[in-house]
Amino acid sequence: MAVRDGRISRNPARSVTNLPRKRWTPRHRYLTNQEVFRLAQAAPDEPRRTLILTLAYTGIRWGEAVGLRVDDLDLVRRRLVIRRAVTEVEGAMYVDVPKSWQARSVPFPDFLMQPLQTLVNTRDGDELLFKSSAGGILARPDTAQNRHSWWSTAVRDAGLDHLTPHSLRHTAASLAVSAGANVKVLQRMLGHKSAAMTLDTYADLFEDDLDNVAERLNERATAEVDARYLAQLTRTSRKKLIRD
Incomplete structure (x- = not known):
């Protein structure tokens, strides 16, 4: 403005190279209940349908879900006990503690009871709840490189696009807030280290709170x-x- 009005001859800010850049955070993808169930119906089998619903209605991470064993499921209290998480590095699977470095108990809705019970009935206590066809850890679908993975196929068949398994974690946060969850409840559910982290990640979900x-x-x-x-x-x- 000052340069244009002739008050100064040049813009002094042009020579400054270390100005902090405004970080742009893309908006998360949130599915509706109808879209979640449509995606689940498009999955190739019952275990993966149940996996999709579990991710979308508990908010646990993919690595936490595929690390679950039958003994981690509390059907009486309707809880998933997150004790471990799977990390994939260059095709190798590593089992470690959860990202938050501590176990947590995550509730699941009543409609998931029967699908989870069905899985439990076909497995021993120390078996993986969600496993590959060979009985091992279920690898995260490569959505970027493999358009023919079971996940990519289900997404297309459900009429959705630009969706990754992690989108279901964001969806769980959105559905929980719409159901009345506050920041602290959401923090515990998602396993964030602090409520501030939860609010920073999902601030857009709480914009309507003032209204x-x-x-x-x-x-x-x-x-x-x-x-x-x-x-x-x-x-x-x-x-x-x-x-x-």
Whole structure:
């Protein structure tokens, strides 16, 4: 502006090379309930249908899901106990502690009880809950290089696009918030180290909270305060606004 108006001859900022760049974070992909079930129906078999639903409604990571064993499933309390996670490095599978460095218990909705029970009935206690056709660890689908993987095929058949398994973790966060989960609950569910990390990652999911708070305050006030007083207050404010 100053250069254009002739107040200075050149832009002094042009010579500065170490200015911090604004980091752009792409918006997460969130599926609706209908899209999740459509994707699950497009999976090639029952175990992978159950895996898709588990990822989308618990928010656990892929490595945590494929590291689950039958003994990690608590059907009485409807909990998945996350004790380990699988990491794939150059095709080799490594089993380690979860990313948060501690075990956690994650709830799952009641409709997942029967599909998970069906898997349990076909496995021993120390067997992997979700496993490959050879009985080993189920590798994460290569969505970038293999358009013919079972995942890519299911995504296309479901009429979706640009979707990775990690999108189901984001979806779980979105569905949980829409169901009323606050930041602390979401943090525990996802296994984040802090609520600040959860809020930084999913700040867009909480943008409507301010509007919701205002609506609830209005509902509570109108329900508990005499309507005549509210009407009088509104008239007084309107008169003052006109005078001002």
